[in-house]
Amino acid sequence: MIPARVLWKRETAASRPVRIAGAVMVVNALLLTAHLLHRSGFVLDPDGGSFSLFRSSALWNGGIDGSLMELFGLLQLGAASVLLLYLGLRDSAHRVLAAWGGVFLLLIADDLFRIHERVGAHLALDRLLPSLGATTAQELGGLLFWAVSGLVLVGGLVHLHRRSGARARTESWALLATVVPFVLVAVGYVLVGAVRPGLFGGPWGEVAAMVRITVKLLTMTLLQVRAMRLRGTPL
Template sequence: MLTGHSPRRRWFGESRSGFVAAVRVFFFPAVLFSVDAILLSANFWHHYGNMINATKGFSSFFRHFSWNGDLDGSIIELFGHFQLLVAAIILIRVWALQPRGRVYGTWALVFVVIIADDFLRLHERLSVKIDEGLCISDLSDAPFCSVLDLTFWGFCVMVMGPVLVVSHFRSGPAQRRGSSHLLAHVFVLSLFAVGVDGVNAAINGRSHDGIETAMVFLETSGELIVMTALLLKVQKLSAS
């Protein structure tokens, strides 16, 4: 009796592996970035419709606040956070499968905190508490709110940073390399979420409306695209 696999079965197995790899490398990125393009196009038409004060036609359809990626609860924000949630779930699974991958569990916690902040409006609640304590007359002042955002995320870094550093150096070499890649993605994400947002807050009401709209669109586009790249990086880490 012959042992081992027949040539036909080996060919089928190799073909299946090649198909799965092709889906991973080409199909998932194509789908995710296509959704990004559609949502950002809708976001563009939202801002354009507001600028021309469209009341009917194509542009008026996108004037609803749900197409404004700068607002909590918008479709763009929900899709971005959905990607972060999927990334967190994948990282937890990778952590469970890799004995020296505890840093991935910490990164999953970081992503959950980012999602929770927006869904539970944590830094907005902090703003209200500060307003009540300091009796600030106009909390809607954009530069002041930007400072509060920095304060909130600075506190999160102080709390979670040491945990991330310790888990990073207690993980294996491959996991540390993956963690460094995740850190690079999160750093770029913070440039848009905090940096560009801070610049926009500083020029709010002090520059042309078109410039402010362009800055908001830049922030929204940057955040969404980086979140997509982050999910794809996590998916690649899970396959390695």
């Protein structure tokens, strides 16, 4: 018979990711609300002083680099990366998990150092296609950078996926399913903005941006929770 103390420790370890996920979701909701209030002031009252507390600082704008929302999301993604690297490197049958951790670290580096934005600006696609605006050309150039880089990263993931154990492969598929919705939303946002640049103006633009940043933030939360659950269960 399993001692009560051992059962209590197991239940506590199993419930810890749930409690942390609950706390993280509360912070997510607060940051998304702050972003909405920050942007609503400009849309609903461009010349007034509504929502002055949130309008006073760009830190509340989750759609820009360096915002509180972006930093909180990167913190979650960083935690997921470290846990996946730990799980993947301690056993050769789990190497694909380490590969996922490495990919997420690259995403963090890209956000912090604006790598794809700089590459996109350097490509200067607006010189080849004068009809493109500078911002659209930069975004398409960044998308091209990720398309090329993605081929290399996917190749590495597929190679290690095949060499990993059955449980690690199952978790790898789950990580892919978690990431795909954000990738589709992010790519769709850039492509639609390039094809119909006027579509994202005004309120519709705010709605589209809100959807994009919400999906991005929740994706990072789900990745963190999944990595924590993996850490607490034997592979």
